[in-house]
Amino acid sequence: MGEKWQKEGMLYSYKKNARELNKEGGVDPEAIWFDLIRPKPDEAHQVEEALNLSLPSYQEMEEIEASSRLYREEGSLFMTVVLIAKADSENPFLSPVTFLVANKYLVTVRYADPRSFRIVERKIERGVESFATGEAVLVGILEAIVDRLADILEKIGREVDEVSKDIFQTPTLKKGKSKRLDELLTTIGKKGDLTAKAKESLVSLGRLFIFLTHQIQGIKEKKALVVKVKTLQRDVSSLTDHCAFLLNKINFLLDATLGFINIEQNGIIKIFSVAAVIFLPPTVIASIYGMNFIDMPELHWAFGYPFALVLMVASALLPYFYFKQKGWL
Structure with a gap:
């Protein structure tokens, strides 16, 4: 979103009402999802007071150790992943997002606006999805995240194929009708950087699913949740393999482009x-x-x-x- 969104903190509560969720500003003790976006200290304090818990700071969310990103504290699950924001722009970046699951509610703390969250919000507004608990909201968000990463990798794959055609269509290169080799080199570098970010995000998601499965495995009431989480875990595993394939292909195209530059x-x-x-x-x-x-x-x-x-x-x-x-x- 715009510069205004980046500077101002926001706090939303999603309260279950009949068959739909209602979005409200501030803290509602009866809400099942609290979404904190670049929270100000007073907004974070309101949630901590209402739910009797301690939210991680941005510095703590950036920690790369697994013990700092995935842990259980007083019955609540704290899970932090890194997601791609502004993937379709010229400057995509990774941003940490924390999911806090306790009792029947979910708390999300984020400092960017990944499209997967907007997708879930639109589904809630249109009444497409009906979430009964915070755990259901969590699964819905994770599904949107995995789908979004799959879309990003599919787009990268198509664009890499186009770059491959530009590189290896020698007659076209001789006629000077395709991109210059230096432009192709820049394009390959950008695709490689975005693919590496996608892989880092997938790795963090894979760790989250392993941790979450271990925490809820064997609980009878959460059997359906375990099935969904394992399905998502398999999807993440296949996407990680595809990501590795794309990185290998990008490295090959990078070597080929440098080879053509050397030949020239x-x-x-x-x-x-x-x-x-x-x-x-x-x-x-x-x-x-x-x-x-x-x-x-x-x-x-x-x-x-x-x-x-x-x-x-x-x-x-x-x-x-x-x-x-x-x-x-």
């Missing part, structure tokens, strides 16, 4: 090298006849000047035709 540079250097060899014999001949010695037979010969010119041209053409015959030109 070698061709330029070869032209200068051949030119130097071709003009070397005429230079030697001109240097010889430029010496002012008295006893030079051709110096007083009437045909000395044209003879020297013909000799220089012949000495230049001989290397040229030799290189041509060898296929070096």
Whole structure:
């Protein structure tokens, strides 16, 4: 969203009303989902007082140790993952998101606006999804996150295929109708960076699903939740494998592009090298006849000047035709 969204904190409560969820500002003790977006200290304190818990700070959410991202405290589950924000822009970035599950409610703390959250919000507004508990909201958000990552990887795959066509369609490159190699190199770098971010996000999700499954495994009331979580875990595993495939393909295209750049540079250097060899014999001949010695037979010969010119041209053409015959030109 805009700069205003980035500077201002927001706190929303989603309260169950009949078959739908109602979105309200502030803290409602009867809500099942509390969504904190760049929370101000007073907003975080309101939630902590209402729910009797302690929310992690942004610095704590950025910790990379598994023990700091996934833990159980006084019966509540704290799970932090990194998600891609602004994936369709020129500057995508990763941002931590914390899910706090306790009793029947869910608390999310985030400092960016991933599209997966907006998708869930739109479903709630249209009444497409009906969530009875915070755990159900959690599963809905996680499903949207996995679907969004799959869409990102599918788009990257299509764009990488287009880059591959631009690189390996040699006649097109010779005609100069495709992108320049340096532009292709920049495109490949951006796709590689976004794919690496997607993989990091998938790895954090995979750890979350393993932790969540371990925490709820064996609880009879959560059998349906375990099934959904395991399904999502398999999806994340397959997406991680596909992500690794894309990274390998991107690295291959990167090497191929650098190879074409080297070939192009070698061709330029070869032209200068051949030119130097071709003009070397005429230079030697001109240097010889430029010496002012008295006893030079051709110096007083009437045909000395044209003879020297013909000799220089012949000495230049001989290397040229030799290189041509060898296929070096």
